[in-house]
Amino acid sequence: MSTTLTAAPTAGTARPRLLRGLTWLVLRQHRTALLCILALVVLGSLWIVYMRGQLIDTLAAADRAGKTVPLPVVGEGYGRLTSLLNLLPGILAVFLGAPLIAADQEQGTAQLVTTQSVTRRRWLVTKLGWCLLITLAACTTLSAVFTWWWRPYRSVLADHWMNPSVFDTTGPVLPALALFLTAAGFTIGILLRRVLASMVVTFAFCVAAQGVWGMYRNLLGTPRTATYPLDSASPAYLDDAYEVDRWVGSADGQLYGWGSCAEATEKATNACVEEKGIVNNVFQYLDYGQMAAMQWTGAGILLAGTAVLTAFALWWASRRPL
Numbered sequence: 001m002s003t004t005l006t007a008a009p010t011a012g013t014a015r016p017r018l019l020r021g022l023t024w025l026v027l028r029q030h031r032t033a034l035l036c037i038l039a040l041v042v043l044g045s046l047w048i049v050y051m052r053g054q055l056i057d058t059l060a061a062a063d064r065a066g067k068t069v070p071l072p073v074v075g076e077g078y079g080r081l082t083s084l085l086n087l088l089p090g091i092l093a094v095f096l097g098a099p100l101i102a103a104d105q106e107q108g109t110a111q112l113v114t115t116q117s118v119t120r121r122r123w124l125v126t127k128l129g130w131c132l133l134i135t136l137a138a139c140t141t142l143s144a145v146f147t148w149w150w151r152p153y154r155s156v157l158a159d160h161w162m163n164p165s166v167f168d169t170t171g172p173v174l175p176a177l178a179l180f181l182t183a184a185g186f187t188i189g190i191l192l193r194r195v196l197a198s199m200v201v202t203f204a205f206c207v208a209a210q211g212v213w214g215m216y217r218n219l220l221g222t223p224r225t226a227t228y229p230l231d232s233a234s235p236a237y238l239d240d241a242y243e244v245d246r247w248v249g250s251a252d253g254q255l256y257g258w259g260s261c262a263e264a265t266e267k268a269t270n271a272c273v274e275e276k277g278i279v280n281n282v283f284q285y286l287d288y289g290q291m292a293a294m295q296w297t298g299a300g301i302l303l304a305g306t307a308v309l310t311a312f313a314l315w316w317a318s319r320r321p322l
Contacts, residue, residue: 024127033096034134041138044084045145052078052149059156078158082165085146087176090206091133097185098198100131102316105193121318128186128310135182139175147171161288162242164214171292174298176306177213181206183309190317213298218244218286220294220314226283230273234283241285 028033052236085198101124147170148155156169159165168177184205189198228235247255261272272278286294 009164010127012231022118023126023130030100030130032191037092037134037138041141042082044263045144047077048142048145048149051081052120052153055149055156060092060152080148082159082169084144085169085174086164089174089181090203090210092138092178093181093185093206094199094202095242096131096135096191097182100186100189100203101197101313102186102189102193102195102198104192105289106195121314124314124317128313130302131182131186132179132224132306132310135178139178143192154217154230160242161240161291162218162286164210164217167217167291168213171295172299173295173302173307174213176302177210179306180302180309181209183306184209187309187313190313211287217294217298218242220297221286221290221320223284225283227280228283230279230281237287238283240286240288242287243282244284244286247282248273248278249280251279252277255282 093190125271150166152164154161161167168174181202185198186197186200189195192198192201195275226235226238244257248260249255250260256276256278260271261276261278
């Protein structure tokens with residue numbers, strides 16, 4: 001005589017609906033990576049909060065003593081933090097994205113899972129979706145906390161707003177860049193089917209992609225032009241501007257290269273200036289007020305790239321043997 005267990009699981013053992021079935025399996029399979037990312041986010045956020053508190057105390061103490069605060073007022077900790085945030089998208093791409101599917105292909109897990117009741121497309125969507133969701137949540141949190149610190153105190157911090165240590169780590173750029181590189185990582189993994197090779201190629205891709213991103217970052221905004229007399233100091237509003245180019249110009253609007261009259265002697269320089277009728281400095285720049293629009297434009301481009309890579313990865317993996 002056999003007995004069949006038909007009783008429903010008790011409320012104490014039931015899992016949330018979102019964390020059942022394939023989702024629970026994927027999270028359990030990658031629980032070590034999830035715990036590491038969670039620890040990184042928590043510790044990184046606490047580090048930022050602590051350093052912000054230190055900065056506030058330093059500024060308050062200087063104000064009470066009537067002293068001029070030296071600039072910048074932060075030390076090596078700030079540099080380590082911004083370096084870590086800059087490296088984070090590449091780290092996630094190499095250690096989370098690249099092995100995501102490649103490890104299952106190399107170990108045979110992919111064939112095992114897709115021979116069960118779960119379809120290949122559903123398994124891929126779940127794996128890739130949770131990978132991107134985790135990346136988005138982690139980088140959005142760290143970016144939000146760092147922006148909360150940097151924005152009110154940017155005048156006493158070391159980096160200019162167009163530096164990668166600020167532009168790529170505040171606002172929407174950090175999560176968008178991380179999503180793009182992570183999508184590139186699992187796409188490379190699906191194509192190469194080997195974990196080590198995928199990680200190496202993903203690392204090289206991240207270095208190249210971030211290098212290209214840095215070269216064309218200033219194209220995200222429309223440059224503005226300021227003109228002021230040749231012998232006068234630059235206007236105060238240009239102190240925080242990012243220089244795109246500069247020239248010297250004549251009264252009729254003719255522009256000459258900045259060093260056009262860089263002669264050997266002052267007399268020769270003055271003669272050159274007089275001969276060409278140069279009377280103005282012409283400064284082409286990007287203003288801090290353009291930063292938010294530039295970041296959202298760049299984030300949109302990166303997210304479009306993420307969508308293309310993810311769609312290609314799903315198409316490729318769903319039509320070829322795993």
